[in-house]
Amino acid sequence: MSAAAEQREPAAARPGLGELAPLPKALTAFALALGTFMQVLDSTIANVSIPTIAGDLGISTDQGTWVITSFTVANGISLPLAAWLMQRFGVVRTSVLAIAMFTAASLLCGIAWDLPSLLAFRVLQGAVSGPMIPGSQALLLLVFPPQKRTLALAIWSITTLVAPIVGPILGGYISDNYSWPWIFLINVPVGILSAFLCWRYIGNRDTPTRRLPIDRVGIVLLVIWVGALQILLDKGRDADWFESPLVVALALIAAVGLGAFLIWELTERHPIVDMSLFRMRNFTIGTTISCLGYAVFFANVVLYPLWLQTQLGYTATWAGLVAAPSGVVAVILMPLVGQLLGRFDARWFVTIALAAFGASYLMRAGLSTDAAIGNLVAPMLVQGVAMATFFVAVLQIMLQGVPPERIPSAAGMSNFLRITAGSFGASIVTTFWDRHAAFHQARLADHSSAFDPVLGAAMAQLQSFGLSSSQALGVLARSLGAQAYAKSALDFFWISGWLMLALIALAWFARSTRSTSNAAVAAD
Numbered sequence: 001m002s003a004a005a006e007q008r009e010p011a012a013a014r015p016g017l018g019e020l021a022p023l024p025k026a027l028t029a030f031a032l033a034l035g036t037f038m039q040v041l042d043s044t045i046a047n048v049s050i051p052t053i054a055g056d057l058g059i060s061t062d063q064g065t066w067v068i069t070s071f072t073v074a075n076g077i078s079l080p081l082a083a084w085l086m087q088r089f090g091v092v093r094t095s096v097l098a099i100a101m102f103t104a105a106s107l108l109c110g111i112a113w114d115l116p117s118l119l120a121f122r123v124l125q126g127a128v129s130g131p132m133i134p135g136s137q138a139l140l141l142l143v144f145p146p147q148k149r150t151l152a153l154a155i156w157s158i159t160t161l162v163a164p165i166v167g168p169i170l171g172g173y174i175s176d177n178y179s180w181p182w183i184f185l186i187n188v189p190v191g192i193l194s195a196f197l198c199w200r201y202i203g204n205r206d207t208p209t210r211r212l213p214i215d216r217v218g219i220v221l222l223v224i225w226v227g228a229l230q231i232l233l234d235k236g237r238d239a240d241w242f243e244s245p246l247v248v249a250l251a252l253i254a255a256v257g258l259g260a261f262l263i264w265e266l267t268e269r270h271p272i273v274d275m276s277l278f279r280m281r282n283f284t285i286g287t288t289i290s291c292l293g294y295a296v297f298f299a300n301v302v303l304y305p306l307w308l309q310t311q312l313g314y315t316a317t318w319a320g321l322v323a324a325p326s327g328v329v330a331v332i333l334m335p336l337v338g339q340l341l342g343r344f345d346a347r348w349f350v351t352i353a354l355a356a357f358g359a360s361y362l363m364r365a366g367l368s369t370d371a372a373i374g375n376l377v378a379p380m381l382v383q384g385v386a387m388a389t390f391f392v393a394v395l396q397i398m399l400q401g402v403p404p405e406r407i408p409s410a411a412g413m414s415n416f417l418r419i420t421a422g423s424f425g426a427s428i429v430t431t432f433w434d435r436h437a438a439f440h441q442a443r444l445a446d447h448s449s450a451f452d453p454v455l456g457a458a459m460a461q462l463q464s465f466g467l468s469s470s471q472a473l474g475v476l477a478r479s480l481g482a483q484a485y486a487k488s489a490l491d492f493f494w495i496s497g498w499l500m501l502a503l504i505a506l507a508w509f510a511r512s513t514r515s516t517s518n519a520a521v522a523a524d
Helices: 003-008 022-045 047-057 066-078 081-089 091-110 115-128 132-143 146-177 187-202 216-235 245-267 275-279 281-310 316-341 346-364 373-399 404-446 453-464 469-507 514-523
Strands: none
Touching: 022 066, 022 091, 022 132, 022 146, 022 187, 047 066, 047 115, 047 146, 066 081, 066 115, 066 216, 066 404, 081 091, 081 132, 081 404, 091 115, 091 132, 091 187, 132 146, 132 187, 132 404, 146 316, 146 373, 216 245, 216 404, 245 275, 275 281, 275 404, 281 316, 281 346, 281 373, 281 404, 281 469, 316 346, 316 373, 346 373, 346 469, 373 404, 404 469
């Protein structure tokens, strides 16, 4: 059936959950957004709490990072399974059960008594969270009529934008003022409310189910290559990447496992991952832009506060506050973008978003170590414009032409690839920052000399404050290191800006979404 014909069908004939009254519809959307916020928040809130968790459990910080890795690996593996689960058991039932089990797993994490128990509960938490984001996306598309879906997705996307910003601030505040278990326990009331509202209003309106055979070989291969890849990304920097035999072995396992997985999925009659979606031009282009854009975005989300805290002397709270304006701008603009996106071609909004991202990163590339806080905040305001438009516009391009029954599969695959790309971005940026800083430090040292009058004057001034010669040299060495890290960060911002601008060309290879949007509006 063509997309136009599908849009001309009466609402009752289209796949969906039936018409809801305005208040239940709004409460359902709120509950879905709340559940997504909880899941995305939990993927970042533990990051700044690792030293506290490690100290309380009597383990090293390196061991503490497994609290993050265990969740990421389990979540990455479960995401592709979301489509099969939603087709087999229904989108509503699967999504609500995932929220309930995530809430229970959060409670278990909060009462964990040692590292093995915490890791086991984090694996459970990541494993059950897979259907939460693709499920909420699919339910919004089923609950709202076509002409309202863009606005609904735009408002829903606010949660995915704000949660990564709020997570580190909230995690740091809880760890400093309370105790680390509360970073997990705060999910309990939120999860209960989200699951209750979803089941209350759409629990008896589930989607049709199908008895599908499960692709056991595909699941095993998925666990092997995704697990090896995630562990490689998490441990690669500390192990000096391919200088370590462990990293080399993990890379080989991931590469061979991925190759076997692709071959199997392309030939399997009932694959766990629907590779045929990539035959659709817009899905392929939208997913590519989503992955590359998110990788650059997430890398900068990691680097900017890290640079502020380690080199510019900002506290975790103030570093979070510098980043917060981007979320505020995104929240303000998102409803307007949602309304306009239904009237215009989504490719224009992706262009605006990528241009704003590029401008934001190029603005950061012009900063210095003594930049005023206003200069540090200004690029984040521009980034807020990009955040308000990028994710929902790319999603509209990606899902344009995807049949309703295949939306859960498309959403699950795109989220899986996006999260994996984000892991790559985070690993690449930390390695680049350290190694490029060493390069800059070597160059700065080559141009420094004990006979340099500027260096001599600085030494004399420091010694006049009562420092010894060796102490003055130590201060100057630290200053040299700070400049090297600043130059490395600014180089990465410059590269990020031009990469985002280059992605604009790719967006225009996608088909226009305007005809689909207009047909949807006309039909209803």
